[in-house]
Each structure stands twice: as structure tokens, then as C-alpha cells.
Amino acid sequence: MGTGTSEELDLGQAPGRPGRAAYDGPLLAVDDLSVTFTRRGRRDVRAVDGVSFAIRPGETVGLVGESGSGKSVTALAVMGLLPRRGVRVGGSVRLEGEELLGASDDRLRDLRGREMAMVFQDPMTSLNPVVSIGVQVTEVLRRHRDMTREQAAVEAASLLRRVGIPDPVRRLKDYPHQLSGGMRQRALIASALACRPRLLICDEPTTALDVTIQAQILDLLRQLVRESGTALLMITHDLGVVAGLCDTVHVMYSGRVVESAPRRPLFGAPRHPYTGGLLASIPRLDAPRGAPLHPIQGSPNDTIPWEGGCAFAPRCEHRVDACTTSAPALEVRGDASVRCWNPLPPPGRAAAAPEEGT
């Protein structure tokens, strides 16, 4: 790195944020979070069910799952972005010890953008099409850092340059449709980073982008975490992205975490049949060709409620009787926590003898 980056590093000493040193727990602690969507005349839908995890500064945590697994709803609940009506949120979400669930709207507005920020999947729908990029990036600066229009414009230009947008002064006057997909996503990241948040949540930030642009964005995020100690919550369905980026990975299925592990044990020896099934079903670029893929049977809609068993049981090849009668708990097994009655054997142990615990 060249000179001058130390300024970026000193996020903790940004002005107006005293009293940091007193707290030494995780930056974000999510405990037993549940989200239930209710609608009159309809069955309640429990999208997130007892999810717990923590993120320390400078750590990258991955939340992996297919569509409908509740990963995005978890992120929205953390940010306090779920609608108030028709949604019941339970459990606790603490940012540096401060409870966010039930915090006032004013307090949340102060925290969002300044202490925590979010990057959404589709940059075209999360940018306002009739407002220039400059206004959208400087808005955050003027709201949270009390900058004047001129100061904010200078800062915004430097932000855009830092995320790799060439000719930032001209780009500030552009509207979202004038930027390419990759540049829009970078502009969105720039506005998320404007106040140097301590927690950044990225919800499928690269899914809509081409792989060469994806590589640029992931590199940018990696650099950000390394240099400024930002805590990153990465939500994705792409196990490849997780493998290169996340320290800890939580795999979600049908609203619950089914496996949590550091990335090496997770990829080296997945314990939950769902994690193992996912890894066996994706073609790998570096694998020898010709071997057939082993898909997981059925579709993510084939679930049974968690109350009566394991939601993954209808699709699971390692199903035992207990799977359809009682719900497994998240138990620590070696490096990982696994929610399964009959987990895959750990490395080095031969064939699947059902483990005790039923």
C-alpha cells in the first residue's frame, strides 16, 4: 500500500464517538433472532427461527443458504428495515451491547449509515433512478457527518475514487442508468462506506455481476476488512465466494442455522448432510471432468416444519427415524456446530454409523 492509508485505518477514532474502549465483546451479537410474518386469515410464516451469531471487528462472517432460507430477512432484521406491521421479531440484536430491537426510529436512523450499513443485491433497484449519484452519496455525509454541500462533494469524489471508479468528479453528476452494473454496485458500496461504518452487511453484492467484476468487488471488500477493521456480514448463495472471503460460515436452511463452522472445516469436512450435499452438487472448475454431479433431491420447497422434525429430512439421504419425529438441536461437534440427528462422519472416520444423540 502507498502512503496515506493509515487515515482509512483509524475508523475507531472517528470524531464524535467516545467510549469505545470500555466495550470488548463482539461488535454485533445476534441472539435467538426470530422473524414471523403474520397476515390475517393466513398461517403465520416463520422466516427466521432462533438464529444466533456474533461478529467481531475485522471479522467476515458468511450467511449461506438458498432462496427462502431466511438469510436476507436476518439481515433486514439486524438493520431494523423490516416493516412494523405484519412482522413479529423476537430475540435480541446488540450492536456493541446496545439492543437494536425495539430501539426508536430516530436512534436507528442515527445508527444506520453511520455505525452499520448495507449493500443490496441489485444496484439498479437500490439506487434512486432520478437522483444523481453525487446526491445519493453525499446525502449520508450531510446527514451523519454534518458536512456542507461542498465538503461532502469533495469527500464523495474521494470515496468513489477509493472504490475504483475512474473520473469520480464527472461520475458524481451522472444518474444510475449512465453507469454500468459493476460501477453502480461500487457507487452503492461507496455510499455505504461514506461514514466508515463499523458493520457492513452485504446481501448478495455480486450476484448480478459478471465474474471479472465480481472479483474486483470481492477484492475491494477484502481490502476494506483488512485495513479498516470493518466487521463484514456476507450473505450469499455462492459457496465459492464464501470460501475465499469468510472466516466463519453459517449455513441456513428453512429459517434455521443448520451448520456453523470456520471455513476450513466447513469445506474440508462438512458435517451437515445439506452442506455436504451442496458441495457435492456444484461443478468445480478444478475438479476432473466426467464425474457426474450428486444433486440434492427435491427442491427447497419440500420442507417439514421444524417443530415436528428436521426441515431438511424430506430431501436428506442420511435420514434416520428421529429426523421426522423430533427437531434436532444445534450441537457442538468438533470444530463445527451442527443441527442434525445423523451428521456426516468427521474426516478419517469410516462410513456413516449413526451417532448417539437420539
Place this chain on the structure above:
Amino acid sequence: MSESVEQVGELAAAGADPLLRVRGLKVHFPIVKGVIVDRVVGHVRAVDGVDLDVTRGSTYGLVGESGCGKSTLGRAVLRLVEPTAGTVEFDGVDVASLKGEALRRERRRMQMVFQDPMSSLDPRQSVESVLMEPLLAHDVKPEGGVDAHVRRLLDVVGLPGSAAGRYPHEFSGGQRQRIGIARAIALNPDLVIADEPVSALDVSVQAQVVNLLEDLQEQLGLTYVVIAHDLAVVRHVSDTIGVMYLGMLVEEAPSDDLYATPRHPYTISLMSAIPIPDPDVEDRRERILLAGDLPSPANPPSGCRFHTRCPFRQETRCHDEVPALRTLAPGHRVACHWAEDVADGRITPAASAFDAAAIPTDA
């Protein structure tokens, strides 16, 4: 197109029995401006001179980023868009010059599987009706009657017979894609063009559809052209892979060779950008980051179209001389002036413009 003429002989020797033979194919879309009188102010060169052969019974994979022209190429082969120039020979017949009834009859042998199974199925048409339509349109009387044929099709793609009376919204994404595939094979075609057949599906379901496509190829002796942006999927299903960039084929190779020895700088960077679900591999890998975005196909760069982003760019030739698609090894064609030097390590990638150190900070 002088280089393409030279290569015709070579190609024909390599692919023993090409079912599909594309020569100098161009598709240009006019850019029209004007309020009262339309003026053509330029052309988007979506496909700009592509030559390729697809051997009977094999799978040809086309990869590239969005906007590289791979879908347009697939559509032009079926004449769903009109080619601007070039020939598409299907089993010895030039499809590009066919008209009317002759074209309609030829289309019976070429079918397409679309990306989004929801928008390519009529929500108000039952599955039975979807699968019967191609038979009626081409006046085909299958053995044992139409109903039995529909049941057989559903069985082949792994759906229950009871699916016939249901509507698309009653199915999951993977099942809908199976219906799309059943429709494509209803007329027992020779060639199936699959445009991003799995990218709209959940990860755990993608493998089911990939395996189905492979099984069908074995059972029915189909020839596939699979178009996708996911190189891992394409490599898994294809025998030969063509890599496209801005409307041109930059590299073509048997799929094992392409992974083991990519020769074109674009392919090399593309490979290095694809995440692999293995932390050890990810940590060890050397990434070649490309700078910037895809240039506009309406105003492509001069010379080699990749030179504006190429990490191996040289002072000479790259910016002013269009590289020909040369054969480097049997079946391995590359459009790069410096492919040998890149392969032997005589040219090393320049520090990328997106290199962290190159981004000035405000301090």
C-alpha cells in the same frame, strides 16, 4: 474474413462430422435515432464474425460475460434473430438462406431451452398443452397417440404423469425447467440450444437439471450448444468450449485443455476470477484482476478488442491489428498475437489498474 477461409479446411478435419457449421456470422443491431424520421446512427455489433463447428452428438459450450453476444449467437443459429452476414449450415443446409415453409420444417430439428422457465412458459397453458403444441404445429402424429407421447416426455424428464393437467405456477423452478426441456425434445430434434439453462435455479437444483441434460443426450443422441456465463457448469457439460468477448470468439478448445492450458489472456483472467469452493485453493490462487468494464459493442476498441483491459498488453500490434483465430494445438484456437509468449511466461501480467496500491487515497 480471409482468415476464416483458410481455416475451413482445418476445422473440417478436426471435427469429423459437424452437424452445425457457422462461418463468418455477424449480427448487427442498428441504433436508431430521430423523432419523425428515423436515422441509423450506428450499429451494435453483437456478433461480429464467428466461425465454429459443432460435432454431431457433442456438446459445445459458449461462455462469456453479459453483453459478449453469446445469446445472440445462439438465437442467430436458430434464426430467431436475422444474421447480418455469414452462413449457418445445419446438416448441410444453409439455414440463413431458408425462407417460409422450408425454414419452419428445418426448425423442427433445432430447439431451444430458455433461461427463465417462468417467462418462457405461458401461465395460462397447461403442461399438456405446452407439450402438445409443437406436435400440432408440425403436424406430427407420434406412435401411440399424442397423450401417450406427452406422458412419455414427462417420464423422460422425471415428472409424474399427473403433471400434464397442471399449470406452470404449480411447479418449482427446477420442475418448470424440466417442462421447458420436455417441450424442446418433443419433436425429437437433432440440435438443442440451451441458453443459461440452470442459472435461474437454486444451487441444489442446478445439478439435477445438468444431470438430466446429460442423460437425455445419451438416450436421444442430442447435440447441444450450451450458452452460460458460469464456466464451471459449462466445463462440466461440454466437450468443446468457445470463449466469447465483445462479439468475437477469442479462444476455442476441448474443455479439459481450456482449463489446463488457457491461452488467451481473457480466458486466463476469467478462470482466475471464478471462485472455487475450497479455502485452500482460494488462498493459494493467483488472481489476475481485470481493470474496468466491458467496452460498448457499438464502438468496440480497435485492434484486439480485449486490449483495453488486457493485463498482458504489448506496445505493438495489440491496439491496431485484429488478431486472427489461430490454431495452436489440435482443436485449440486462440485469437491473440502473443499467445505463445504468454504461455511460455515471456510476457507477464502488468500490475492491474485496480491494484490496491494504485488507488489514490484522499489523505
